[in-house]
Amino acid sequence: MKRILIAICILCCFQSLLQAQDTSYVRKIVKTLSSEQYFGRGYTKQGVQLAADYLEQEMKTIGLTPFLDSYTQDLSYVVNVFPGAYSLKLDNKTFQAGTDYIISPDCGNINGEFEIYEIPLQILKDSAKLCNIKQKKTKNKFVVLHLHELSDRKQSNFIREKISENFLKARGYILVQDVYPIWSISASKNEAVIIRFDKSYFPELAETIELHVESKQKPIETSNLIGYVPGNTDKTIMFTAHYDHLGGIGDSIFFPGAHDNASGVAACLDIARHYIEKPADYRIIIMLFTGEEAGLLGSTYYSLNPLFPLSEIDFLINLDMVGTGSKGITIVNAKDSTYKDAFAKFEAINTQDSLQLKIQARGISANSDHYPFNEQGVRGVFIYSRGGKTFYHNPQDKQQTVSLAAYQEIFKLITKFADQL
Ligand SMILES: [Zn+2]
Incomplete structure (x- = not known):
């Protein structure tokens, strides 16, 4: 009896060690991709290209097969970048x-006070009065709006x-809000400058603003990354994630994008390792897209320039921000009637395997x-995790916020789903 118990103990330890190994691989990828070296996987300091080189090497190391002689599909586009000056003072005080x-990322060059x-506030709350503000009061000025004071959405x-x-013909607008500021990518330039300010940093009274921003439109050469694990049947399941993020501002601020979306990339590579170790009878395709943050550019390009007929894809699972999960997951598309069966399958696996994931459709x-x-007729869903403290499109989206709270469960859910399809 004692021996059996010891054997069970050893087995259990081995099992949990195996599981811990999976998470440690995912953690390693998240940590690497969100490090300063890749500078937010964007468009300054070659971030997105360096990340692609690293991931291409990783795809090779784990043993994915390329479709042609390489894993890359090249594309190009233009984005606004902020490689130099980026400073703001209110009444001579510098802000971070x-x-x-x-x-706002569609800001052009601006220098001056x-x-x-x-x-x-009473005018802000009243549409008619707001529209009646005389433009001569606001022309070439920065207009401050305390949006956090408004409860009416x-x-x-x-x-x-x-x-x-730009209804006030202002030089710019300062939106004071009660959430941390979020950033994005833009290709175009707006004549008015939009500044989002966290209300906890905005001073009681401000009379002047001094801005120095250097922005330029930069042509980008970048790549989608594609590899597969061969199968013995016609069935093809595709796992996708975007590896690009927002890059950085100036020389030292960067957006690590650990949850968005180093987590999804790490999960895709971990899924690839799983199928390489234990081959399924169906084909698994892994696609890591560029240009998502610039407007789904990489995935759109691929969907219009596929390397094999899109009709061969039986189902696609896109993972974007799967680094948390204490509050469960959301499946996008699941509420649509054509995905009723797919959603029922996810729910059934969740129950049968006692995964205890809260799944929201x-x-x-x-x-x-x-x-x-989906637009090209490929069936597929997008999964993201909920819960935990995350910082969407903010420099605080660091590896420390990636708890992987539901990672094992998400992994089981989607690989089982693929098996049963
Ligand atoms: Zn994302």
Whole structure:
């Protein structure tokens, strides 16, 4: 009896060691991709290209097969980059980009000091009064709007729309909000500068703003990465994730993008390792896309220039931000009636395998790389995790926030789903 117990103990330890190994591989990839070396996998300091080189090597090391003689599919596009000056002062006090504020990525070059015009709260709440502000009061100034004071969502949306039309002919707008500022990528330039300020850093009173921003439009040469594990049947399952992120601002601020989406890339590579070790009878394709943050550019390009007929793909699972999970996962597309069976399958596996994942269904959404494929008739869903403290599109999206709380469960759920398809 004692011997049997010891044997069970050893087996259990071995089992958990195996599981821990899986997570340690995922952690290693997340840590590497979100390190300063790759500078946010964007468009300054060669971030996105260096990340592609690293991932291509990793695909080779783990034993994925390339479709042609390499894993890469090249494409190019133009984005705005901010490689140099990027500073902001309010009444001579310097603020910290990324934490205190972020300037909208469609900002052009700007240098100078400008007057500030603050819109009083009672006017901000009243659409008619807001539209009646005389442009001579605001022309060539920076207009401050305390959006955090508004509880009416309709009114905030109305204001955002008016700002996008530059309704006050201002030089720019400072939106004071009660959330940390988020950044994105843009290819175009806007005449008015939009600055998002975290309200906890915005001063009580500000009269002038001094800005120095150097921005340029840069042509980018980049690549999607594609590899596969061969199968013996016609069935093809594809796992996808974008490896690009937002890059950086100036010389030292960068967006690590650990959760978004080093986590999804790491999961895809881990899934590849699993199938290389224990081959399935179906073909597994792994695609790591570039240009997602610039507008789903890599996945759109692939979906229009596929390396094999898209009709061969039986199902696609896109992973974008799967680094947490204490509150479960969301499956995008699952609410659509054509995915009723697929969603039921996910739920059945969750119950049968006692994964205890809280699975939420969401409707069709063009919010990640599954969408261009769906548009071309490929069936597939997008999965992301919920819960934990995450910093979406912010310099705080670091590997420390990637808890992998539901990683093992997500891994089991999707590989079982592929098996049963
Ligand atoms: Zn993402």
